[in-house]
Amino acid sequence: MRLFLTILMVLFGTGVATAQEDNSGGEKPAEASAEEPSTEAGDSANEGAKEEPTESGEAAVDPPASDSSKPEVNGGAVDTIALERRLQMFKLELLEEQKAGQSTGPGVPADWEERVIQEAVKPALKTFELKGTFRTRMDYMRGLDLGTAEITEDTFSGWMGSSSVPPDLFHDPNNGDGSPSTLESGNMRWRLEPTLNVSEDVQVKARIDLFDNVVLGTNPDSYPGLTANPSAPISLFSSSARSPEAGVNSPVDSIRVKQVYGDVLLPIGRLRFGRMPSNFGLGLLSNDGEEDPAGRHHSRGEQADGGDSADRIMFLTKLRGIILGAGWDFAGEGPFGGGHGTGANRSYQHIEGRQLYDLSEADDVDQYVFVVAKADRGEALDKLLASGKSSTNYGGYFVYREQRQDFPGPTSALVSSGSWYGRPFNGSFPKVTTDGVEGVVPRAATAQILSLWFRHLTRRLRVEAEIVGITAQVGSFATDGTQVPAEDEVAEKISMIDIDVRQLGAALETDYTLKGGKITVGFDAGYASGDSHAGWGLRPGTGQLGGSGARLYGDTRQFGCRDYEKESDATLSECGGIDLFDKNITNFRFDPSYRVDLILFREVIGGITDAYYFKPHIAYKLRPNLRLDGALIYSRAVFKESTPGDANDLGVEMDLGLRLELKNRFGLHLDYGLLLPLDGMDMARGVASRQEAQMAQRVLGTFLVRY
Numbered sequence: 001m002r003l004f005l006t007i008l009m010v011l012f013g014t015g016v017a018t019a020q021e022d023n024s025g026g027e028k029p030a031e032a033s034a035e036e037p038s039t040e041a042g043d044s045a046n047e048g049a050k051e052e053p054t055e056s057g058e059a060a061v062d063p064p065a066s067d068s069s070k071p072e073v074n075g076g077a078v079d080t081i082a083l084e085r086r087l088q089m090f091k092l093e094l095l096e097e098q099k100a101g102q103s104t105g106p107g108v109p110a111d112w113e114e115r116v117i118q119e120a121v122k123p124a125l126k127t128f129e130l131k132g133t134f135r136t137r138m139d140y141m142r143g144l145d146l147g148t149a150e151i152t153e154d155t156f157s158g159w160m161g162s163s164s165v166p167p168d169l170f171h172d173p174n175n176g177d178g179s180p181s182t183l184e185s186g187n188m189r190w191r192l193e194p195t196l197n198v199s200e201d202v203q204v205k206a207r208i209d210l211f212d213n214v215v216l217g218t219n220p221d222s223y224p225g226l227t228a229n230p231s232a233p234i235s236l237f238s239s240s241a242r243s244p245e246a247g248v249n250s251p252v253d254s255i256r257v258k259q260v261y262g263d264v265l266l267p268i269g270r271l272r273f274g275r276m277p278s279n280f281g282l283g284l285l286s287n288d289g290e291e292d293p294a295g296r297h298h299s300r301g302e303q304a305d306g307g308d309s310a311d312r313i314m315f316l317t318k319l320r321g322i323i324l325g326a327g328w329d330f331a332g333e334g335p336f337g338g339g340h341g342t343g344a345n346r347s348y349q350h351i352e353g354r355q356l357y358d359l360s361e362a363d364d365v366d367q368y369v370f371v372v373a374k375a376d377r378g379e380a381l382d383k384l385l386a387s388g389k390s391s392t393n394y395g396g397y398f399v400y401r402e403q404r405q406d407f408p409g410p411t412s413a414l415v416s417s418g419s420w421y422g423r424p425f426n427g428s429f430p431k432v433t434t435d436g437v438e439g440v441v442p443r444a445a446t447a448q449i450l451s452l453w454f455r456h457l458t459r460r461l462r463v464e465a466e467i468v469g470i471t472a473q474v475g476s477f478a479t480d481g482t483q484v485p486a487e488d489e490v491a492e493k494i495s496m497i498d499i500d501v502r503q504l505g506a507a508l509e510t511d512y513t514l515k516g517g518k519i520t521v522g523f524d525a526g527y528a529s530g531d532s533h534a535g536w537g538l539r540p541g542t543g544q545l546g547g548s549g550a551r552l553y554g555d556t557r558q559f560g561c562r563d564y565e566k567e568s569d570a571t572l573s574e575c576g577g578i579d580l581f582d583k584n585i586t587n588f589r590f591d592p593s594y595r596v597d598l599i600l601f602r603e604v605i606g607g608i609t610d611a612y613y614f615k616p617h618i619a620y621k622l623r624p625n626l627r628l629d630g631a632l633i634y635s636r637a638v639f640k641e642s643t644p645g646d647a648n649d650l651g652v653e654m655d656l657g658l659r660l661e662l663k664n665r666f667g668l669h670l671d672y673g674l675l676l677p678l679d680g681m682d683m684a685r686g687v688a689s690r691q692e693a694q695m696a697q698r699v700l701g702t703f704l705v706r707y
Contacts, residue, residue, distance in 0.1 A: 129195040133706050136188045140699040143180030144603055147694035148683035162644035162683040164606045186216035207259040213305055219249050259309050269317030278310040280397040281453030281466040284505050287593040302704055304593050325371035332365035333358040334407055367401045391457040399449040406441040444475030460513040472501035503588035504529040520619040530610030530638030531587040538607045597633050598673030598698050600651050610642045611635055629657035637680050645682030652676045667704035
């Protein structure tokens with residue numbers, strides 16, 4: 001009502017002023033324009049007017065110089081700008097009164113103030129958003145081969161030892177001065193994570209890596225040999241660095257699109273579809289490699305090199321604070337192609353612009369994901385902790401995977417190249433015999449995976465844990481059709497014997513910030529079930545074969561003949577009978593993006609498996625933007641048979657880190673690691689005499705830009 005009376009008063013006052021001008025013999029005012037007043041900076045009518053945001057988010061406009069309740073009149077014409085300003089001021093006053101419960105007069109819409117606020121403060125939708133990181137790392141590794149490397153011609157790699165890290169190519173342990181092998185290098189990566197906001201409810205997101213961990217100096221414009229680049233036949237003559245090209249001067253291209261997916265907010269939930277990040281809990285099972293924005297996960301961060309992605313269609317909704325989700329994953333579709341024209345004898349090529357498709361459902365690896373979780377995050381979590389309250393979250397992540405058959409190739413019916421992975425299948429169709437389709441492996445595999453997660457947070461304390469269990473049954477682990485025997489040989493071939501998978505992994509992370517906020521202490525621990533078969537089992541398909549055909553000690557299969565010198569496709573009789581055959585895979589492998597150290601698990605072993613560790617750690621804020629980190633990690637193997645030294649103790653590692661984060665989003669990180677290997681990392685298998693593992697050191701410097 002007050003607004004209505006105010007408008008009448010303003011109009012009435014305007015009429016009086018106009019009548020007085022007319023009666024005094026002045027000129028008749030010109031007719032007011034219906035157009036809005038100009039808001040350009042050069043408009044003299046707006047000179048001196050200044051808009052500032054108020055606490056409510058609405059723009060407050062400075063009143064005109066005159067304090068009169070009447071609008072200014074210029075030569076008999078109503079100043080429409082002043083009138084608009086005055087009405088805006090009364091609107092703001094009325095809004096404040098209504099909020100205080102003082103204005104309830106009739107004629108004012110109940111939601112008018114909400115509409116005014118929304119119109120005034122609602123930001124324009126940003127069509128395109130971009131975030132990401134750019135990093136350059138300088139790496140110095142001293143003695144990471146543990147001094148046990150031996151050069152041998154009987155292995156595929158030309159060397160063998162108790163560490164996954166090779167020695168310097170020019171390092172000769174027999175003719176040197178006894179100093180450890182050293183490796184020095186640098187690498188870079190620019191990660192782009194754009195978001196296209198189609199509307200407030202529809203987004204398209206992506207992750208793109210440029211120069212993905214490209215090693216500095218590995219793409220010169222020179223190549224050995226005069227035919228490659230006559231202008232620079234040797235590296236000494238190189239004058240420029242070239243863009244990485246897969247198959248030319250690099251194993252990968254300079255631009256790698258990792259993820260692209262749609263994210264749609266529906267009235268009943270959220271729908272995501274495409275190739276998207278996959279992550280749950282601490283990241284033991286599924287880890288997207290993304291840095292924790294709050295910095296609470298010291299096992300993840302800017303040092304991640306990989307990350308999990310899933311071709312997935314997923315729906316998420318929330319019921320009474322609980323997140324419910326279900327997804328369908330395309331884990332592996334097998335051979336794909338585009339057919340060919342009538343009468344042609346060659347499949348369509350992808351450059352012909354044809355839509356390619358999966359050539360069979362029988363060999364698909366289908367996966368179904370179900371999520372139930374209570375998870376506080378973002379600003380809501382920050383406000384909750386800032387208020388002094390605690391947050392307790394938990395959840396479960398269940399995965400069911402199955403594959404009935406597989407068509408891995410090669411067989412006599414396929415092209416000589418054999419594998420179809422990564423390119424359209426263009427081999428001949430398999431032959432059909434009385435025994436069925438040639439080259440098909442009856443995989444008959446199912447897997448059930450469950451991950452449980454718990455987190456408790458207060459302003460000072462974090463306790464977070466995840467436990468993962470995996471069970472699976474595999475009817476055959478044959479990797480090509482030639483390993484599939486005739487029907488009367490099935491019982492004898494080990495590649496056709498059922499394999500059982502039973503794995504368990506768990507991790508605990510804790511930290512507590514002392515009073516004052518400068519010192520944070522914590523204790524972490526982890527466990528990954530093991531397997532008594534020889535080798536770590538991180539890469540079970542890479543068992544090394546010697547020149548004589550015998551299997552040398554290495555990262556051999558975690559199933560098959562207990563005698564690791566036998567090949568994987570041996571018969572039971574060659575293994576010594578069923579009693580000497582291992583049909584179980586029980587070693588759990590942490591996701592590679594989950595890291596706890598700088599040297600032992602990260603580089604020397606290559607991952608966390610068949611082991612458990614204890615890690616006390618501390619962080620001290622020297623300044624608000626400068627932090628010193630320290631950690632001590634003690635590790636043991638679950639089964640000594642898995643270690644190269646035939647002992648359980650693996651090592652003690654000390655890691656130190658210095659973190660500098662500037663306000664301009666530039667960061668400088670410096671890390672140092674010292675590993676004291678124990679008996680389990682000695683080289684005692686496949687050698688004439690035991691070789692004791694030596695100390696290893698690493699210095700890692702990182703230049704980081706966030707945006």
